[in-house]
Amino acid sequence: MKDYVIRAIDEKKTMRVFVATTTNTVNEATKIHSLSPVAAAALGRTLTAVSMMGQMMKGEKDTISMQLLGDGPIGNVFAMSNSFGEVKGYVGNPLVDLPLKHDNKLDVGGAVGKNGRIVVIKDLGLKDPYVGQSNLVSGEVAEDLANYYLYSEQQPSAVNLGVLVDTDLSIKASGGYIVQLLPDVLEEDIDLLENNIKNAESISSLIDRGYTPEDILKEIFGVFNMEILEKSEVLYKCDCSRERMEEALISLGKEEINKIIEEDGKAEVVCHFCNKKHQFSKEDLKSLI
Secondary structure, three states, X not given: OOOEEEEEEOOOOOEEEEXXXXXXXXXXXXXXXXXXXXXXXXXXXXXXXXXXXXXXXXOOOOEEEEEEEXXXXXXXXEEEEEOOOEEEEEEOOOOOOOOOOOOOOOOHXXXXXXXXXXXXXEXXXXXXXXXXXXXXXXXXXXXXXXXXXXXXXXXXXXEEEEEEEXXXXXXXXXXXXXXXXXXXXXXXXXXXXXXXXXHOOOHHHHHHOOOOHHHHHHHHHHHHOOEEEEEEEOEEXXXXXXXXXXXXXXXXXXXXXXXXXXXXXXXXXXXXXXXXXXXXXXXXXXXXX
């Protein structure tokens, strides 16, 4: 089954819901970056989040990125998406390894760290991108994103993200949902929503049992009579190219390129997102100058 996101709204038009399955996408990222289980969970949750956040963008060329800058051993966690559901990302330390928590779950919060910040950048094609940020709450990603929405965008939200890693290090299940309250939502509906979320089975368990985004929407939010407005495919896709790598080298300046020529006689530029290597010979570097 392909990964995809659905966007829905309740019959009263007071809450909108995004639900995503991203098992294949996160599995692809895990293979590309040779991620440890806890690194796969951290990046997988972040990729799942931006896959849904990308569906909030309106322009065809709009992009959104999310960065977790904590004090944990994983280092930087970065993921981005466009409005077409194409996502990519990486972590600073893909081999980070931590003991399981007392409940036998992966310690994503320990890997990311609780001290630091979450940064969201929206490029809407304007002169300057929108940059918002807030402090990390737990390093578990979902809570941090919910906190960001509340304090940086004044948007009350509930976020649930889950990644289930199999014994062979492949991704068994991955997905999540984002619920955002709209104006005029009733207190009784908020209470009902909180109760449903609290009593719901974990998102990764539901997906592992074969639940689709539509099934999850019905299971957790069905009481609100949700209407599905859109369905969009999600996939891991890197758009790096030799031309972009040339631009990166040119940005170093003539002096630095000449230094590379003198010391190494060639250059190798590796893409952070797909690990593809781009080779530049001495003649290539001279032509860039």
